[in-house]
Amino acid sequence: MAQVKRDAFPFDKSRLEANLISKFFYAPAFEIYGGIAGLYDYGPPGAALQANIINEWRKHFIIEEMMLELDTTIMTPCADSKTGEVLRADHLVGGVLEARLAGDKEARGQEALPKDDAADKKKKKKATKTKAVKLEDSVVAEYERILAQLDNYSGPELGELCRKYKITNPDTDNEVSEPQEFNLMFASSIGPTGKNPGYLRPETAQGHFMNFNRMYNYVNRKLPFASAQIGRSFRNEISPRAGLLRVREFTMAEIEHFVDPLDKRHARFEDVKDVELDLLDRHVQEAGATTVKRMSIGDAVANGTVANETLGYFLARIHLFLVKIGINPKRLRFRQHMGNEMAHYATDCWDAEIENSNGWTECVGCADRAAYDLSVHSKKTGAPMTAFEQLETPIVYEKDEPILNKKVLGKTFGKDLRTIQTIVEELDDANVQKLKGELAQGAATIVSPTGQEFKLTPDLLTFERKTIKESVREFTPNVIEPSFGLGRILYCLLEHTFWSRESDAERVVFSLPPVVAPTKVLIVPLSTKKFDHIVRDVSLKLRKGGVHSSVDDSSQSIGRRYARNDALGTPYGVTIDFASLQKGTMTLRERDTCDQLIGPIDEVIAVVTELVQGTIDWDEALTRLPRYDGVQAID
Template identity: 70%
Template sequence: MLELDTTIITPASVFETSGHVARFADWMVKDTKTGDVLRADHLVKNVLEARLAGDKEARGLAAAPVVEDKKKKKGKGAKAQAVQLADEVVAEYETILAKLDNYSGADIGELCRKHNLRNPDTGNEVSEPQLFNLMFASSIGPTGQHPGYLRPETAQGHFLNFSRLLDFNNGRVPFASAQIGRSFRNEISPRAGLLRVREFTMAEIEHFVDPENKRHERFDEVRDIKLTLLDRHIQEAGKSTTTEMTVGDAVDKGVIANETLGYFVARIYLFLTKIGINPARLRFRQHMANEMAHYAADCWDAEIHNSSGWTECVGCADRAAYDLSVHSARTGHPLIVREALKEPIVTESEVVEWNRKALGQKFKQDGATIAKTVEALDQAQLTALKGQLAQGSAPITSADGKTFTLTPDILTIEFKTTKQWVREFTPNVIEPSFGLGRILYTLLEHSFWSREQDIDRGVLSLPPLVAPTKVLIVPLSARVFDPLVKEVHAKLRKAGIFSRVDDSNQSIGKRYSRNDELGTPYGVTLDFASIQKRTMTLRERDTMEQRIGGIDEVVEVLIELVNGSMDWAQACERLPAYDGVQAVE
């Protein structure tokens, strides 16, 4: 992949061309009395979920969560009240929630009226939904004469630099570009920490591919990966039932549009699970027709379950040729790939040849309209027109209803055979887009837990791959073990493994417990036996199991554990268990 870094402040013309100015928006509603602004789909979701929770409590199935703000006691909708709903009402609410992302603004307004959905903080009615553009407007230049926007995504920078990127790849596709950078969206209601913010870090890949060949040469490597899928048809039917399916089956059955899109969906799954996301709380949801971005032909979101529900953390879209086509049309610069063919494409067709001078003299300003009308005709229509011209003249009618009479001195139509040795096409784009803040938040939530024997002892089970500190070095006491500590620290540093030393006055147990909460996966202890026998104990964070071995042997095992070439079970086969009797005072 070709890495690039593009501008954050972008001229308005770029986003006018891409469609973001007209269509990059969410629906919002206002509290009719206080003027508070709420995101419309979130209002529907929160109120209906609270009512369903109250229904469960009334039926004795679960306790309703209290979401009341004590400062707003007048808020009639602020608490999930234990009220039993009719079965058909429960079914209707569940259907609405399953297809919520597919509703238009008018649909959401009708839902608010039909189900009396009010501001949960105040109990007041809300206005009709209105579109709110999510981009931050700015101005460029000393007098502000050039309007601009803070980018809502990094993608447009890739497309504006497509010609350069293509040159770097020697004019061939497929190839990909990648960028990590800040993006800005004027969210209606930021909330939930890193889950919905106005400034965030994105990591985006734009994979350019031949529209007639969306196969991927490495697809067989991921074909058998099993994913949890929620396709658009299930959602449009008002359900949220997921299906487990391999990526290969999903592509073969047309659930996922093509191999390249399926390949990146699978790679997203591998990435998320490798860094520590719980695969049982990960699903891929397909966008429905109304929620599909204006540029997308197909799109799947990697949604991760957390305390706020299912949250989109990665999107993977087939943007087709939309972006390159609109920017090319606006600038007049062809954003295309020219492919030399081994065998020519031979075509036989009727070809129009104009006498431009005669056309202009006879029809003047209408000449361009006539040429455009004729060149839009298909082969059958051209054949018919050719026959009429052979009789002396032929009438044609333009799109605006004007009729013109053409004669053989203005144009001729001949049947020709042509050979095309170069194929020109606008590539399609497959785009995986990662919200790094959301991924980080859900990773922390999935990784944090407490030990059964002591709920105050928190553990952050980050995989060694992403844990900030890989190894904790714990000397039994300070100073005496300084030479050994420096030796172990140096050997780990030379192997590229970040470690830290905790030589505080706390007990070894407390030092380990403190670092368990920081996510440090491994710890080594140096005691008096280390001086006499050059041994060292190795502790694993989650199980608290300890093994023992020579310092060099333990360091070798640590290197393999951190690099991922060995797991803890294999380490236990290499090193004997530590029973606490090796220490010598």
């Protein structure tokens, strides 16, 4: 295959965005009314690209991993009264410090924003009101250290950073208040009266946990198993200003892999153990650095960098998926959550971050959530959410079982008897022994979850020593959760595959892999009705072969028609001309190199179908069809 020079022109974000809008990959929602920040509509190429990414995701995960697919409601009944400020504190601090570092580089005569063009650079400078000012070396080092561990700061710590470094609102230069928690869920109501509060879901995960028992029975009560869901989620972003990277309505693809907490091995880990990843672990970040370590996932699990095989397996599979659909592996890393940003219940958590013109953006989160979700829902509802293991050798042990004197308790505590009974029944063995010891001293106090205290005496509660024989182990499964933001992945993919031809910066190309390209084949006939029957025949055969094709029979030159579809990411094109009438041949063009082959129409259709299906590549196609020498039949 001919070599293509893609770096003839520097990345131009304004040209990218202009092309995405003009080709209607996406556009602001309600645009004719002025638009609403954080809401976008996908046009034909954008909708097709998203659908193809989802289709490949389903094949890569749901089908290959034999997952259970769900489709659960977007409504979530809950109550949350927290409110917040209009500026997101971590984004404010990060944006201002990055702008100051950019100004420092400019003052030193360095290129501050290598990925953006001059117009975008001017736009960013205006937005942050940052002048080109040289900073002390120690200040530069301090800013870089803060940025490296920005996600590790709590709300009060971010407030302290704002005060220490005199960080103000970049739009107004006004001081900012102390950071406050903000409810990111969109409020709604359930039912005609509006009295039942509800929220649009911020993630799809909870639908999996609600249905755990049904799924566990569906798989004949065997672990491990995984469920998956693709659907809309909603977050009331404070200031969505980064296009598709920060929106209020988006599509997520989430997996919940349920596993025995005592055995987090994965049956297919051997298949991926040699996959190498760029890992940014918590220790490097907490030291104020961002240097990645490249290692195989097998080594990362073996040396404890990644907590367990199942988590490591999914990190590798996430990497393989992103690279397959066209993400540049050199601009992909996995960043481990630091102590303050990791959920208190999580064992380990990694984000797949993709570099783009806005920096490193989290596009996939992969966490070991332990037993938190199932335990919380079970405790809240009283519904057991456990799994069972038949033991080969029964376990025999003795334990003290609390015996309540319900008759006396009822007279003493009345309607609180049920509360007392629930508290005692939920005591683990350690707390049973503690309670027994206190009662032996005369009295003991137990406390309900709401803080209500009850004083018990030996006449109300006694203990009976029992021998327990367990043939079945009961436990709450742990969950490994990969969560994909498909809109962010889609945007990063468009950035990574966008370039201009060496001959003309305006001749833009999206080098989208055929597996996700919106249209696979462009049919280009010479502008005459003589070819209509051939066009119909070729189009029908491609569609019957499952190949999405389109026809461009406009009056423009063939070169212009191909260029127009290069900017839509169409990987292949076939030309129908007088040779097609006279000799029954057709040319086949490859998008990136503009190489052309020629052959009998049916042979070309067979080759391009295999190219689209991924069973052959262009080098293989070169052995199947001769190169086109430019000689056409004469009318």
